[in-house]
Amino acid sequence: MSNIKKRLSAERRFKFYGQVGVFLSLLFVSLLIIKIFSTGSGAFFRTTIETDIFFDPELMNVDQNSSDKEISRASFEKLADGVIDFNFKNLSEDEFIKIREMYTRRFDYQLRDYFLKNKEVINNTVTLEISASSDLDQIVKGNYPRNVPESQRKINDYQLTILDELTSKEKIGSTFNFWFFTNGDSRDPETAGILGAIMGSLYALMICLVFSFPIGLFASVYLEEFTKPGKMTDLIEVNINNLAAVPSIVFGLLGLGMLIGVFNMPFQVPLVGGLTLGFMTLPTIIIACRSSLRAVPPSIRHGALALGATKVQTTFHHVVPLALPGTLTGTIIGMAQALGETAPLLMVGMVAFVMEIPGGPLDPATGLPSQIYLWSESAERGFIEKTSAGIMLLLLFLIVMNLAAILIRRKVEVKW
Amino acid sequence: MQYLALLLLFAVSYGFFYFGKNRALKIKFSNNARLASLPDYYGYFLVLIVLLPSLLIWFFLLIYKPTFEEMYVMTPTLFPDLANWSDSKLGLILNKITNLSLIVNIPEVDLMKGQLSLLNMSSESEKIAAKNLASFDSIYGWSVVVVFILLPIIIGLLVSRLINQKLNVQPLVEKIIINIIRLSSIIAILITFGIFFSLIFEAIKFFQFVNFMDFFFNTSWNPNRAWVISSAETVDKEVLKDAFGWIPLLTGTLLVGSVAMFVALPLGLASAIYLAEYASPKVRDIAKPIIEILAGIPTVVYGFFAALTLAPMLKQFGDSVGINISAESALAAGLAMGVMIIPFVSSLSDDVIRSVPNPLREGSYALGATKSETIKKVILPAALPGVMGSFLLAISRAIGETMIVVMAASLRANLTFNPLEPATTITTQIVTALIGDVEFTNPKTLVAFALGLTLFVMTLILNVIAVVIVRKYREKYE
Numbered sequence: 043m044s045n046i047k048k049r050l051s052a053e054r055r056f057k058f059y060g061q062v063g064v065f066l067s068l069l070f071v072s073l074l075i076i077k078i079f080s081t082g083s084g085a086f087f088r089t090t091i092e093t094d095i096f097f098d099p100e101l102m103n104v105d106q107n108s109s110d111k112e113i114s115r116a117s118f119e120k121l122a123d124g125v126i127d128f129n130f131k132n133l134s135e136d137e138f139i140k141i142r143e144m145y146t147r148r149f150d151y152q153l154r155d156y157f158l159k160n161k162e163v164i165n166n167t168v169t170l171e172i173s174a175s176s177d178l179d180q181i182v183k184g185n186y187p188r189n190v191p192e193s194q195r196k197i198n199d200y201q202l203t204i205l206d207e208l209t210s211k212e213k214i215g216s217t218f219n220f221w222f223f224t225n226g227d228s229r230d231p232e233t234a235g236i237l238g239a240i241m242g243s244l245y246a247l248m249i250c251l252v253f254s255f256p257i258g259l260f261a262s263v264y265l266e267e268f269t270k271p272g273k274m275t276d277l278i279e280v281n282i283n284n285l286a287a288v289p290s291i292v293f294g295l296l297g298l299g300m301l302i303g304v305f306n307m308p309f310q311v312p313l314v315g316g317l318t319l320g321f322m323t324l325p326t327i328i329i330a331c332r333s334s335l336r337a338v339p340p341s342i343r344h345g346a347l348a349l350g351a352t353k354v355q356t357t358f359h360h361v362v363p364l365a366l367p368g369t370l371t372g373t374i375i376g377m378a379q380a381l382g383e384t385a386p387l388l389m390v391g392m393v394a395f396v397m398e399i400p401g402g403p404l405d406p407a408t409g410l411p412s413q414i415y416l417w418s419e420s421a422e423r424g425f426i427e428k429t430s431a432g433i434m435l436l437l438l439f440l441i442v443m444n445l446a447a448i449l450i451r452r453k454v455e456v457k458w
Numbered sequence: 459m460q461y462l463a464l465l466l467l468f469a470v471s472y473g474f475f476y477f478g479k480n481r482a483l484k485i486k487f488s489n490n491a492r493l494a495s496l497p498d499y500y501g502y503f504l505v506l507i508v509l510l511p512s513l514l515i516w517f518f519l520l521i522y523k524p525t526f527e528e529m530y531v532m533t534p535t536l537f538p539d540l541a542n543w544s545d546s547k548l549g550l551i552l553n554k555i556t557n558l559s560l561i562v563n564i565p566e567v568d569l570m571k572g573q574l575s576l577l578n579m580s581s582e583s584e585k586i587a588a589k590n591l592a593s594f595d596s597i598y599g600w601s602v603v604v605v606f607i608l609l610p611i612i613i614g615l616l617v618s619r620l621i622n623q624k625l626n627v628q629p630l631v632e633k634i635i636i637n638i639i640r641l642s643s644i645i646a647i648l649i650t651f652g653i654f655f656s657l658i659f660e661a662i663k664f665f666q667f668v669n670f671m672d673f674f675f676n677t678s679w680n681p682n683r684a685w686v687i688s689s690a691e692t693v694d695k696e697v698l699k700d701a702f703g704w705i706p707l708l709t710g711t712l713l714v715g716s717v718a719m720f721v722a723l724p725l726g727l728a729s730a731i732y733l734a735e736y737a738s739p740k741v742r743d744i745a746k747p748i749i750e751i752l753a754g755i756p757t758v759v760y761g762f763f764a765a766l767t768l769a770p771m772l773k774q775f776g777d778s779v780g781i782n783i784s785a786e787s788a789l790a791a792g793l794a795m796g797v798m799i800i801p802f803v804s805s806l807s808d809d810v811i812r813s814v815p816n817p818l819r820e821g822s823y824a825l826g827a828t829k830s831e832t833i834k835k836v837i838l839p840a841a842l843p844g845v846m847g848s849f850l851l852a853i854s855r856a857i858g859e860t861m862i863v864v865m866a867a868s869l870r871a872n873l874t875f876n877p878l879e880p881a882t883t884i885t886t887q888i889v890t891a892l893i894g895d896v897e898f899t900n901p902k903t904l905v906a907f908a909l910g911l912t913l914f915v916m917t918l919i920l921n922v923i924a925v926v927i928v929r930k931y932r933e934k935y936e
Binding site for chain 1 (some may be wrong): 561649656657724735745751754758804833855898910924
């Protein structure tokens with residue numbers, strides 16, 4: 043009897059181990075997602091300081107008759123300094139510098155952009171929400187502890203008193219951070235945006251798609267429809283399966299050694315990054331395309347051939363169109379994989395500091411994952427938030443792509 | 459401009475489809491004769507003839523634009539001693555001219571201080587070169603556009619004269635198509651060859667600097683010693699004797715990989731067994747995709763998680779119990795990597811366990827075994843080759859994984875088997891070697907390819923063994 047008890051408790055234990063395994067795996071997923079979302083959500087908002095601005099013509103090199111071009115070339119530094127004197131009276135030089143540091147370094151740009159749109163404000167006072175510096179932003183969001191000695195803080199005691207004063211006057215606000223979606227990279231966390239990286243990834247993915255989809259589809263058509271089993275086919279088959287398991291960094295070395303080293307293609311550009319990602323996704327796409335071609339029943343081929351169609355006609359008029367939804371699903375999944383790959387981008391140089399938003403696949407650019415890597419390596423606290431927000435966007439894109447693949451599979455794929 | 463050219467090219471080819479088809483139809487009706495092929499094929503014929511060569515040329519022009527740019531700007535008439543310049547000087551001057559080209563067409567009064575001083579520092583010929591560069595884009599763009607209207611039209615018109623009722627183009631078109639798709643499948647092989655040869659060639663260059671034996675058997679890794687090396691002829695191999703020893707990287711890789719497998723194997727296998735044998739279909743349908751999400755998360759995310767959350771957490775934990783855990787310990791990277799690998803182990807093992815035929819289970823139950831006894835004594839042994847295969851694939855993933863270790867592991871080599879100490883890996887060193895200045899003449903850069911080769915060979919062997927094991931197993935039941 044005790045033997046059975048022992049066996050049953052062993053049974054329960056064994057089942058429990060399994061449950062622990064599943065539970066821990068699920069725990070990791072949720073931990074990861076919660077951690078990323080809780081640190082990243084702050085990046086979508088930016089702390090602002092409500093500031094009265096007197097557009098003093100004496101501090102500006104332009105007036106309301108200046109052309110847009112002149113205004114956009116003019117310096118608004120002096121006006122920005124003047125604004126601080128105007129808002130905080132009787133400052134010593136040291137205090138002035140400390141207060142200037144509380145505002146973003148792009149203070150003058152914000153003034154200029156406002157003036158460009160509202161030229162009539164000259165000689166008038168308006169109240170604007172001026173962006174705070176990243177360090178102030180972090181302390182307002184509570185990411186920096188306030189109760190540590192001054193030497194360990196980025197924001198000193200004087201700035202803290204000013205901050206508290208402003209807070210009590212309800213001048214500290216928060217707006218949606220559009221800059222994150224419209225700017226390129228920047229040295230200052232508060233103005234750094236992700237658009238440049240998104241465009242870089244987009245161009246790279248376009249190149250990747252243009253390279254790997256046709257070649258992958260054609261290669262699988264050839265392997266499935268036109269070859270007889272033989273040594274050559276076996277070789278290609280083994281090859282493709284092996285390629286699928288090669289680490290992505292090795293593909294990066296291929297991109298560097300072949301495309302850049304031998305063919306002399308430019309460094310840092312999405313074209314090379316995209317081709318490298320294309321090499322990497324090709325095996326995935328070929329495997330997906332072959333299985334969907336194989337799923338087309340032979341009766342369709344026999345029917346077409348019996349009506350006198352040639353092999354090429356049978357394949358391209360009947361088999362390939364029927365297999366297309368399946369190939370599309372595989373391609374989207376391959377593209378999603380390529381979007382998340384970082385190592386090949388590092389190898390071909392798509393990890394530089396690029397401020398401009400790339401206008402084509404031949405402009406220097408970073409990719410979305412490599413931008414995340416770059417920000418995560420940065421020492422400034424403000425970039426941690428940006429990194430998580432970048433990851434959130436990346437995950438969002440991946441989810442959308444995978445959902446699209448699932449939807450296509452459900453809606454369009456033909457069941458035989 | 460170049461994309462406009464591409465669009466034009468497609469438009470022209472599209473036009474030629476109808477041109478060829480109509481021409482064939484005209485011949486058919488005017489001569490009242492039977493055509494040798496279907497009219498569409500005359501259209502396809504022209505499209506292929508027009509499109510293929512032009513596409514190749516377009517791609518070539520796109521990629522080598524910078525080279526043409528340099529040829530156009532750096533002419534011997536402007537810079538008479540151009541032939542004697544070193545590469546670095548050429549690069550500097552080119553850079554200066556590029557900066558100059560942005561401002562050279564702006565009136566001087568509009569320039570800012572720094573821009574003015576750049577302008578004043580430049581020589582006359584540099585200014586002319588900058589002006590040329592500023593106009594190059596549009597000249598090049600338009601000439602490409604012109605080429606892509608004229609070239610395809612001329613080719614197309616010439617070839618279309620060949621069309622007559624006796625010309626049977628269908629076999630020709632089909633032959634071209636078959637060759638295109640054959641070429642596509644050969645590209646897959648070419649990629650493998652490309653990987654192999656680009657790794658081998660650069661690795662051979664590397665071994666001109668460093669002894670083969672020193673690389674594989676030395677235990678110290680200080681690539682910075684190679685800073686001063688520039689040419690293979692003058693290199694003193696003794697200097698580099700201790701610079702590139704592979705052993706600490708290998709042990710580091712294995713250390714991080716073992717930590718990862720230590721996490722992934724039990725968790726992955728336990729979840730696979732639970733999901734395959736115990737879970738109700740409902741639980742399975744929910745839990746399996748969620749676990750597989752772990753495989754879809756980009757590795758850079760795990761790296762960030764490991765470096766920012768896991769490593770400080772472990773260090774704090776270590777401090778609280780009095781153990782010194784480094785902030786860049788192999789443990790943090792390994793744990794994150796292990797989580798990443800769980801789905802590889804679990805979904806592959808899950809498939810294998812479910813493919814064990816039911817009669818085996820029923821036979822075991824009939825003999826009075828409990829479920830866990832059946833799993834332990836019957837199903838796992840039967841599924842063992844497949845499970846082993848999935849383990850091997852997971853190990854090869856772990857060895858080749860880059861971002862997690864680049865972000866969370868140490869950059870300094872450390873010959874240790876203690877997971878609490880910092881360790882570096884092969885992939886980390888490849889990335890370190892290639893970030894920054896890439897010079898194909900310095901062993902500091904070239905070592906990346908030698909390391910890549912070892913990585914490629916290691917993962918290849920693991921994969922081949924895994925595939926062989928899985929294949930052998932599959933034959934047993936089919």
